[in-house]
Amino acid sequence: MPTARGIRGERPFIVFMLVPAFFFLLMFYVYPTLFNLEVSFTDLSLFGLKQGGEWIGIANYVELVTSDDFHRVVFNTVVWLTVVGVAVRIVLGLGLALLLDSKVLDKYRLKTISRVLLLVPWATPPIVAIVSWRWLLNPQLGDINKLLLGLGIVEQPIAFLSEAAWVWPALITIITWNTLPLVALSFLAALQSLPSELLEAAEIDGAGRWQRLRYVIIPHLKPAIIVMTLMSTFWTFNNFVYVWLTTAGGPGLYTNVMATEVYIKAFIDGRMGYSSAVGVVMATLMVAFGMVYLRFIAQREFKEVF
Amino acid sequence: MAAATAAPMPRAFRVDTGFSLPGELALVLLTVLVLIFLVYPTAWIIVASFKTPATMFSATRFEFTLENYVSLFQTGFARNIFNSLYLCIAAVLISTFVSTIAAYTFSRMRFRGKSFIFGSVLLGQCFPWIILVTPLFILFAKMGMLNNHLSMLFVYTAITIPFSVYLLVGYLEGVPRSLDEAAIIDGCSRFQAIWLIIFPIMLPGIVATATYAFMLCWTEYLFALAFLTKTQLKTMPLALYAFFGEDTSEWGRIMAASALTTAPTLLLFLPLQTRLTSGLAAGSVKQ
Numbered sequence: 126m127p128t129a130r131g132i133r134g135e136r137p138f139i140v141f142m143l144v145p146a147f148f149f150l151l152m153f154y155v156y157p158t159l160f161n162l163e164v165s166f167t168d169l170s171l172f173g174l175k176q177g178g179e180w181i182g183i184a185n186y187v188e189l190v191t192s193d194d195f196h197r198v199v200f201n202t203v204v205w206l207t208v209v210g211v212a213v214r215i216v217l218g219l220g221l222a223l224l225l226d227s228k229v230l231d232k233y234r235l236k237t238i239s240r241v242l243l244l245v246p247w248a249t250p251p252i253v254a255i256v257s258w259r260w261l262l263n264p265q266l267g268d269i270n271k272l273l274l275g276l277g278i279v280e281q282p283i284a285f286l287s288e289a290a291w292v293w294p295a296l297i298t299i300i301t302w303n304t305l306p307l308v309a310l311s312f313l314a315a316l317q318s319l320p321s322e323l324l325e326a327a328e329i330d331g332a333g334r335w336q337r338l339r340y341v342i343i344p345h346l347k348p349a350i351i352v353m354t355l356m357s358t359f360w361t362f363n364n365f366v367y368v369w370l371t372t373a374g375g376p377g378l379y380t381n382v383m384a385t386e387v388y389i390k391a392f393i394d395g396r397m398g399y400s401s402a403v404g405v406v407m408a409t410l411m412v413a414f415g416m417v418y419l420r421f422i423a424q425r426e427f428k429e430v431f
Numbered sequence: 432m433a434a435a436t437a438a439p440m441p442r443a444f445r446v447d448t449g450f451s452l453p454g455e456l457a458l459v460l461l462t463v464l465v466l467i468f469l470v471y472p473t474a475w476i477i478v479a480s481f482k483t484p485a486t487m488f489s490a491t492r493f494e495f496t497l498e499n500y501v502s503l504f505q506t507g508f509a510r511n512i513f514n515s516l517y518l519c520i521a522a523v524l525i526s527t528f529v530s531t532i533a534a535y536t537f538s539r540m541r542f543r544g545k546s547f548i549f550g551s552v553l554l555g556q557c558f559p560w561i562i563l564v565t566p567l568f569i570l571f572a573k574m575g576m577l578n579n580h581l582s583m584l585f586v587y588t589a590i591t592i593p594f595s596v597y598l599l600v601g602y603l604e605g606v607p608r609s610l611d612e613a614a615i616i617d618g619c620s621r622f623q624a625i626w627l628i629i630f631p632i633m634l635p636g637i638v639a640t641a642t643y644a645f646m647l648c649w650t651e652y653l654f655a656l657a658f659l660t661k662t663q664l665k666t667m668p669l670a671l672y673a674f675f676g677e678d679t680s681e682w683g684r685i686m687a688a689s690a691l692t693t694a695p696t697l698l699l700f701l702p703l704q705t706r707l708t709s710g711l712a713a714g715s716v717k718q
Binding site: 135136138139142143146149150152153154157158161164169174221224225227228230231232233235238241242243244245246247248249250251253254256257258259260261266268302305306334359362363365366370383384387388391392400401405407408411412414415418419423426427429430431 | 459536
């Protein structure tokens with residue numbers, strides 16, 4: 126058995142193969158994260174990087190926990206961006222997958238074209254999606270306001286990205302538009318693996334359309350729904366560009382989220398220490414989530430590797 | 432009930448959809464509206480980039496011009512395209528090589544601590560990049576590496592490694608282990624087994640992974656924003672957003688730059704993804 130003999134001889138090989146990846150991961154993820162933790166206990170300023178910061182213990186964390194602004198930021202990140210944003214995506218993704226899977230599209234020869242066109246938002250880079258939606262939602266130039274005015278639904282154009290009542294729905298629309306295809310496609314693939322006998326049997330037993338969805342289709346899609354919910358949570362919670370390039374956290378700090386707060390505190394207010402503390406809170410939340418991901422998704426997907 | 436128990440019908444026009452005719456038409460209308468919603472924003476960017484300033488925001492008028500592109504390149508945008516291109520290509524080459532050899536090791540070798548190490552690599556995917564920006568900025572500033580493409584190359588290589596390893600291990604798990612074992616029994620060294628047997632089989636997977644990695648770097652904004660401030664060093668996405676102003680935005684240039692940013696991702700992504708999804712479909716609806 127060459128493998129039995131190979132174990133000792135292959136150690137240099139294993140080291141050689143893993144060292145390059147390790148170099149990048151340690152230098153890029155591990156070291157900066159630890160350094161960030163250290164900076165979070167100082168009052169380091171962007172404008173005094175050379176002098177360095179003074180050790181101030183947990184003062185940054187005390188300020189953060191007691192600050193109303195930060196409570197607002199956490200609320201925005203958790204409730205608006207993540208919970209509402211992800212829920213909208215999962216529900217619409219499910220609806221879209223059911224629509225694309227329906228036999229009606231087959232009959233009217235819309236199946237192929239709809240699947241190709243579904244990929245367009247996904248292939249559009251977020252930075253470009255934001256450009257397009259900033260124009261679409263623009264009060265003077267944008268087509269959405271022109272359409273609403275033309276149909277007589279509104280009398281004054283709506284400044285979607287600067288009115289408090291509209292800005293979160295507008296942001297969630299942009300993120301949903303850009304990320305919906307991935308969710309819908311993943312559900313569609315799961316739908317296609319649903320044996321049609323199951324649905325036929327349910328129909329014979331007298332299950333209506335709603336009951337088939339509730340008792341046959343949704344249970345079958347459950348693994349895909351769990352995966353997509355977890356992955357969307359990461360992508361959305363961690364994301365910086367959508368909020369930054371659409372509203373920069375505004376109007377005021379109304380749409381400020383944790384990712385933009387880290388950036389604003391470090392590079393606009395110049396408070397590197399405080400910014401690092403926000404980052405540590407963010408990383409802690411994500412590591413907790415990451416453990417759930419590893420446990421329930423990755424370890425199943427890569428059974429042989431673990 | 433009769434429809435459910437009847438013999439399978441030919442898939443001609445008489446498909447039983449389970450809906451009445453008005454119901455079918457409503458679904459078709461809904462589909463068309465959804466497709467317009469999905470395609471309109473991207474299609475509009477590309478169309479608008481060829482419209483004169485006078486007709487740019489009109490839904491009905493269209494006058495063709497290349498003026499937007501000409502004025503975009505007068506700002507030195509070619510330099511920004513070049514920066515993005517060589518940074519992304521160099522980073523993708525390094526990261527794909529590093530990830531491929533790491534992925535092989537994770538998939539095929541047994542060693543102590545593997546679950547922990549592989550788990551940590553996967554965790555890198557879920558890691559918020561934003562919290563690395565502050566510490567990396569401080570470290571690069573201390574080393575005099577701000578406004579430096581070498582530090583960007585390091586960043587772009589590092590951000591693409593975790594998901595490249597993830598994708599490549601996925602591909603490798605689909606390649607039978609007996610292949611490399613047979614090669615080694617027949618006298619190949621590990622390196623020969625990888626290079627002669629596994630690499631050719633994996634090549635489509637490697638190309639797909641590299642393509643995704645390229646698109647990730649090509650549209651990356653955050654690190655470039657934090658680490659590059661000199662105009663001639665900026666990447667495309669940064670230069671694009673510089674055309675947005677507080678009060679007025681240079682929409683002509685914005686549209687042209689957006690279309691140029693999207694073109695490669697559309698051209699690379701659609702073939703890749705269409706093949707992937709049709710593969711998924713083909714596997715599951717075998718008749």
